[in-house]
Amino acid sequence: xxxxxxxxxxxxxxxxxxxxxxxxxxxxxxxxxxxxxxxxxxxxxxxxxxxxxxxxxxxxxxxxxxxxxxxxxxxxxxxxxxxxxxxxxxxxxxxxxxxxxxxxxxxxxxxxxxxxxxxxxxxxxxxxxxxxxxxxxxxxxxxxxxxxxxxxxxxxxxxxxxxxxxxxxxxxxxxxxxxxxxxxxxxxxxxxxxxxxxxxxxxxxxxxxxxxxxxxxxxxxxxxxxxxxxxxxxxxxxxxxxxxxxxxxxxxxxxxxxxxxxxxxxxxxxxxxxxxxxxxxxxxxxxxxxxxxxxxxxxxxxxxxxxxxxxxxxxxxxxxxxxxxxxxxxxxxxxxxxxxxxxxxxxxxxxxxxxxxxxxxxxxxxxxxxxxxxxxxxxxxxxxxxxxxxxxxxxxxxxxxxxxxxx
Amino acid sequence: xxxxxxxxxxxxxxxxxxxxxxxxxxxxxxxxxxxxxxxxxxxxxxxxxxxxxxxxxxxxxxxxxxxxxxxxxxxxxxxxxxxxxxxxxxxxxxxxxxxxxxxxxxxxxxxxxxxxxxxxxxxxxxxxxxxxxxxxxxxxxxxxxxxxxxxxxxxxxxxxxxxxxxxxxxxxxxxxxxxxxxxxxxxxxxxxxxxxxxxxxxxxxxxxxxxxxxxxxxxxxxxxxxxxxxxxxxx
Numbered sequence: 001x002x003x004x005x006x007x008x009x010x011x012x013x014x015x016x017x018x019x020x021x022x023x024x025x026x027x028x029x030x031x032x033x034x035x036x037x038x039x040x041x042x043x044x045x046x047x048x049x050x051x052x053x054x055x056x057x058x059x060x061x062x063x064x065x066x067x068x069x070x071x072x073x074x075x076x077x078x079x080x081x082x083x084x085x086x087x088x089x090x091x092x093x094x095x096x097x098x099x100x101x102x103x104x105x106x107x108x109x110x111x112x113x114x115x116x117x118x119x120x121x122x123x124x125x126x127x128x129x130x131x132x133x134x135x136x137x138x139x140x141x142x143x144x145x146x147x148x149x150x151x152x153x154x155x156x157x158x159x160x161x162x163x164x165x166x167x168x169x170x171x172x173x174x175x176x177x178x179x180x181x182x183x184x185x186x187x188x189x190x191x192x193x194x195x196x197x198x199x200x201x202x203x204x205x206x207x208x209x210x211x212x213x214x215x216x217x218x219x220x221x222x223x224x225x226x227x228x229x230x231x232x233x234x235x236x237x238x239x240x241x242x243x244x245x246x247x248x249x250x251x252x253x254x255x256x257x258x259x260x261x262x263x264x265x266x267x268x269x270x271x272x273x274x275x276x277x278x279x280x281x282x283x284x285x286x287x288x289x290x291x292x293x294x295x296x297x298x299x300x301x302x303x304x305x306x307x308x309x310x311x312x313x314x315x316x317x318x319x320x321x322x323x324x325x326x327x328x329x330x331x332x333x334x335x336x337x338x339x340x341x342x343x344x345x346x347x348x349x350x351x352x353x354x355x356x357x358x359x360x361x362x363x364x365x366x367x368x369x370x371x372x373x374x375x376x377x378x379x380x381x382x383x384x385x386x387x388x389x390x391x392x393x394x395x396x397x398x399x400x401x402x403x404x405x406x407x
Numbered sequence: 408x409x410x411x412x413x414x415x416x417x418x419x420x421x422x423x424x425x426x427x428x429x430x431x432x433x434x435x436x437x438x439x440x441x442x443x444x445x446x447x448x449x450x451x452x453x454x455x456x457x458x459x460x461x462x463x464x465x466x467x468x469x470x471x472x473x474x475x476x477x478x479x480x481x482x483x484x485x486x487x488x489x490x491x492x493x494x495x496x497x498x499x500x501x502x503x504x505x506x507x508x509x510x511x512x513x514x515x516x517x518x519x520x521x522x523x524x525x526x527x528x529x530x531x532x533x534x535x536x537x538x539x540x541x542x543x544x545x546x547x548x549x550x551x552x553x554x555x556x557x558x559x560x561x562x563x564x565x566x567x568x569x570x571x572x573x574x575x576x577x578x579x580x581x582x583x584x585x586x587x588x589x590x591x592x593x594x595x596x597x598x599x600x601x602x603x604x605x606x607x608x609x610x611x612x613x614x615x616x617x618x619x620x621x622x623x624x625x626x627x628x629x630x631x632x633x634x635x636x637x638x639x640x641x642x
Contacts, residue, residue: 189511189557190501242558277501279513281554281562281570283458284449284627292452293627295554295564295572343549343573350623 026103027165029158031081034169037074040133044072049261050171059171062260066144066175072136076154076169080127088160092119092132097141097173098150103166106159114138118154139171149176178202178256178264181210186252186270190277192242195252197267199237207259209233213266214241214252221266224253233257244274304348304358312359312366319369434605434641437476437487441610441637445470445495447517447618448628461506462513463499470495470517472635476525487525489544494518501557511557517629518551519618521578529586532606538589540608544580549573550618550629574629575620582612584639606641 037059039046046069051059061069093101099112106121119132139152154169179201187194195212202208213219213228224230228251231239244250250273253266284291305313324330348354444467449459476489494517501511523546531537554562554570562570587607588595598604613634620626 187510189509192511192558194510240558275503275509277503277509277511277557279501279511279554279556279562279570280458280462280497280499280515281513281568282556282564283462283502285564285566285568287456287458289453289456291449291458291627292625293572293574294568294625295570343575346572346625347575347620347623350620350625 027163029080029156029165029167032156032167033079033081035077035079035129035131037076039069039136040073040075041071044069044136046074059169060260061140061171061173062262063144063175063177064261066140066173069136070140070142070144073133074136074139075131075133077129077131078156078167079129080124083127084124084158085160088124088158089121090119090124090130090156090158091117091121092134093155093157094118094134094138095153095155097139097146097148097152100153101155103155103157103168104164106157106164124158140173140175144175146175147177149174172260174258174260174262176258177262178205178208178258180265180267181254181256183252183254183267183270186272188272188275189240190279191244191246191274192240193244193250193252193272193274194238194240195254196238197254199256202256202264205258209235209257210237210239211255211257211263212239212241212252213255214250216248216250218251218269218271219253220269224266228253246274246276249273304355304362312362315366315369315373316362319373322373323369434481434485435478437474437478437489437639437641439472439474439476439491439610439637439639441472441474441612441635443470443614443633443635444468445517445633446631448630451628461502463497463515467633468495468497470519470633470635472519472637474523476523478641484526484528484530487523487527489523489525489546491521491523492518493520509557513557513562514555516553516555519548520551521548522546527584529606532586536589538586540584540586540610542582542584542610542612544578544582544612546578548576548578548616548618550576552629574618574626576616576618576630577621578614578616578618578630580612580614580635582610584608584610603642604640606639608639608641609636610639611636 037046037051047065049060049062050065050069089106091106093103093109094114095101095110096112096114100110101113102108102110109115109117118134124130134154139154141148141150141152150173152171152173154171155166156169157164157166181197181199181201184196184198186196193214195214197210199208199210211233212231213224214231215228217227219227231241241250241252249271251269251271253269255266256264258264278286281295284293320334324334348358446465446467447459450457470493472491472493474489474491476487478485478487480486496517497515499513500508501513503509523544525542525544527540527542529540529542532540551573552571556562564570585608587609595607598607611634613632615632616630618629
């Protein structure tokens with residue numbers, strides 16, 4: 001019993017010791033720089049996710065890339081800052097996905113390394129512009145449906161003056177798509193449906209987003225692109241699809257998208273119909289008793305005459321369209337009037353004496369409008385501006401005179 | 408939006424404060440931050456249906472206001488003109504054809520603007536250090552409002568009327584304030600020297616408002632009977 005306990009303690013200490021002892025580390029290549037990754041062949045222009053830019057530190061290959069670039073080759077360019085010694089040689093090894101190649105010598109590959117060198121031992125001829133090719137399918141393992149999330153390492157090993165140095169270029173090969181979320185009962189609204197889901201299957205995954213798909217007929221993974229509309233990715237667990245037609249059946253489904261852009265399968269579809277809902281203002285304005293507040297904007301003349309088609313209103317409208325709207329100054333006046341007049345118009349509309357007063361006050365303007373419609377538009381606008389500026393100028397003059405008298 | 412109004416109020420107060428840094432300078436302005444319950448009289452125009460309470464319920468909502476007053480007379484009490492801006496929001500659920508509530512949210516946003524004439528009887532505090540002030544305010548209002556539907560758009564009724572507008576009216580307020588300077592005169596003195604704040608008051612006021620476009624038959628009534636409490640700084 002005692003010996004057994006001693007063995008257990010010894011074994012534990014040994015394991016702990018092995019864990020704590022650092023692996024012998026190989027020196028990094030002095031002055032190494034990855035200059036870029038380029039796809040070779042038709043349709044092999046890489047997107048930024050794979051990290052073709054020289055500053056990229058992580059190169060991600062997702063399921064879509066795996067399929068898209070299958071059969072392509074990648075040209076990986078690198079350089080050294082300083083000229084190496086004349087005896088310097090290098091090799092390039094590529095690991096299997098999830099594996100690693102030996103980086104301690106030029107000859108050993110290792111069990112989880114591809115069996116052949118990407119570059120066998122050769123001198124460093126042009127240290128400022130070195131490159132080699134690797135097959136894209138070797139990086140991914142060739143099976144895009146593998147469902148794995150592993151890394152492939154491309155290892156460059158240099159031997160210079162008897163010393164070994166190495167650099168690894170890491171490709172994260174994420175071929176694991178998230179699982180389908182579970183749809184809950186959708187919530188019908190007025191011209192909208194709120195799609196709600198939960199996602200226990202992807203619990204623990206970070207940065208999962210969701211796409212909501214919808215269509216007027218049932219769809220699935222195979223037909224979604226042809227039939228359904230896809231909403232922008234969201235991070236929450238619900239999404240409101242708007243601009244729908246009340247009383248019409250719509251189908252909905254949701255898919256999850258992981259941080260590397262892998263989109264999982266659709267949830268089972270569900271269908272529902274948007275329904276008519278009275279918001280507060282509609283509820284106020286409809287029913288057996290209609291609320292008197294009309295909101296919106298109306299205009300002084302219409303309010304005063306009680307009708308948009310009254311002859312004087314028609315004359316003023318013509319003046320607006322045919323005279324004022326033909327010049328920038330006139331348009332500015334109309335714009336300002338549109339902003340200022342609605343509240344005034346509302347006051348007038350509610351009071352008969354006010355309407356009568358405004359109708360009387362508008363008569364000279366109606367007369368002026370009918371006269372100006374008979375002369376060129378620029379002249380008409382000029383006259384109008386003059387008429388508006390006149391009272392303002394008079395006010396300024398009176399104020400100045402009063403001030404002078406007091407002083 | 409109420410948070411934005413609060414931030415605006417604080418920023419304005421901060422902008423105003425440094426302008427009066429001399430303790431000997433005369434007092435000439437006051438800023439107020441005040442809050443209170445609000446419930447408009449919209450349903451009063453109806454005899455059978457009650458759309459406002461059916462959608463938004465019967466509980467009052469918070470009204471937040473910021474007010475700035477310019478004191479043009481500070482003899483026997485203070486006479487001032489002022490302006491205020493506020494915000495309140497009612498959120499409820501739209502109604503189905505059956506009259507039941509739907510899951511769609513609908514909101515009424517209100518942005519009350521007002522111009523006031525104010526008289527504060529603060530003579531007791533100014534002359535005899537009795538820390539109570541009573542005041543009255545009267546003025547005109549313009550309540551800018553808009554209603555949104557379930558997707559956040561401006562509402563539109565079936566007869567094409569848009570759910571937004573501005574409603575004018577008037578108000579009368581009666582209030583009383585307690586002068587906080589009396590509790591900590593030393594601190595108040597420092598506040599005056601460093602920030603220019605001569606008097607700090609806690610106040611409560613009762614407000615009667617008639618926001619119905621002065622009795623127009625084409626307007627609803629956003630007025631109410633309510634109270635506001637707040638803090639005021641006199642510079």
